[in-house]
Amino acid sequence: MPRYSYSYKALNSLVGRAIHRYDMIQDGDCIAVAVSGGKDSLTMLWALAERQKRVPVFYELHPIYVDPGFEGGFSEPLTDICRELGFHLYTDQTDHGVVAHSAKNRENPCFLCSRLRRKRLFEIADQLGCNKIALGHNKDDIIETLFLNMCYAGEISTMVPKQFFFQGRFTVIRPLAMVDESSISKFARSQQFPNFTNPCPSAGKTKRAEIKAMLDRLYRTNRKIKGNIYRAMSHVKKEYLLK
Numbered sequence: 144m145p146r147y148s149y150s151y152k153a154l155n156s157l158v159g160r161a162i163h164r165y166d167m168i169q170d171g172d173c174i175a176v177a178v179s180g181g182k183d184s185l186t187m188l189w190a191l192a193e194r195q196k197r198v199p200v201f202y203e204l205h206p207i208y209v210d211p212g213f214e215g216g217f218s219e220p221l222t223d224i225c226r227e228l229g230f231h232l233y234t235d236q237t238d239h240g241v242v243a244h245s246a247k248n249r250e251n252p253c254f255l256c257s258r259l260r261r262k263r264l265f266e267i268a269d270q271l272g273c274n275k276i277a278l279g280h281n282k283d284d285i286i287e288t289l290f291l292n293m294c295y296a297g298e299i300s301t302m303v304p305k306q307f308f309f310q311g312r313f314t315v316i317r318p319l320a321m322v323d324e325s326s327i328s329k330f331a332r333s334q335q336f337p338n339f340t341n342p343c344p345s346a347g348k349t350k351r352a353e354i355k356a357m358l359d360r361l362y363r364t365n366r367k368i369k370g371n372i373y374r375a376m377s378h379v380k381k382e383y384l385l386k
Contacts, residue, residue, distance in 0.1 A: 150330045157321040158190045165305040167275075167316040172202040174275045174316075175268035178232065179208070180221045180339045182331035183279035187319050189334065191277065192228055205271050207233045209260045211240025213342035220337065235267060244344055253345055265313060275314045283324040283355070285317075286372050290354045299384075301376060323369075 162168055176191065178184045188206055195202060206225050210218050218234050225232035242248060243256035268276050280302055289301040304320040307313070319327065362369050 150326060150333055154186070154190060154322060154326060154330050155194070157326075158194070158318050161304055161318055161321045162194075162316075165316070165320075167305055167318060168200060168202055170200050170202070172275050173271070173273045174202055174204050174277050175264065175271060175273040176204050176206045176277045177209075177264055177279065178206045178221065178225065179279070180217055180337075181279070181341075182327055182336055182338075183281055183284075183319060183324075185224065185336045186327050186330055186334075187277060187279040188225070188228060188230070191318060192230070203273075204230065205233060205268075205273060206230050207264060207267050207271075208235070209239070209263050209267070210234060210236045211243075211256060211260065211343065212236065212238040213240050213344075215340070215342040217337075217339045221339070224337065233267060233271070235263060237263060239263070240343055253349055256343075265308070268313065274312075275316055277316050277318060279319055280317045281319040281322050281324050281327055282369075282373060283358075285320060285376075286369065287351055287354045287358065289372070289376060290358065291351060294354070295350060299379075 168174070174191070176184070176188050178188060188204070191204055195204065208218060208221055210216055218236070222232045222234060237260070239259040240256050243250075243252040243259070248255055264276060285301050289299070292298050292300045302317065304317045306315045308315060358369075
């Protein structure tokens with residue numbers, strides 16, 4: 144297990160708060176942990192593994208990596224990292240990313256790739272006997288999704304910390320739902336997690352990247368804005384919305 148750092152206490156506190164508030168993990172859970180190679184998913188795996196050793200709740204963790212199939216992938220070093228954390232990484236080699244960016248795809252490449260990889264993740268989780276799937280979305284991701292859905296889908300909605308799928312067969316949990324991306328970055332650096340280069344041709348060119356840049360500019364004007372937006376999502380006054 145990697146060494147502790149100055150940022151661990153704050154990270155653990157927020158992860159624990161999210162798990163308790165949304166009742167994410169129960170005794171006997173078998174959790175598929177979606178690992179992408181990014182700082183968020185590795186931090187999530189680290190936090191869940193460390194927590195597993197000291198809480199009076201028994202649960203299993205099974206990290207899964209669905210490789211989208213681009214050249215320059217990093218499945219082998221990612222496997223090594225998971226081994227250092229004490230886990231066997233289940234790697235599934237696909238062509239989802241390649242197909243999504245091919246001429247025969249008429250959908251948004253990110254949408255199709257994400258849908259295919261999510262479908263495969265559920266299938267693998269089912270094969271492993273998992274009842275829950277942990278995703279590494281953080282506080283910033285949740286806020287960005289709110290603005291993405293408002294701007295491009297015409298609805299007020301976002302990702303939620305806990306969500307049921309297939310009549311309750313699976314529960315998706317997001318243990319980093321209360322953690323700022325900046326805090327995760329600091330923690331990842333302190334643990335010396337590798338900074339893999341994303342080989343996806345759409346990396347950094349998405350609508351999400353545009354929303355992130357817009358919000359970053361807004362946050363710089365007032366440090367309270369991010370917290371206010373996050374709190375606003377659980378303090379909705381429906382009587383003041385259009386019908």
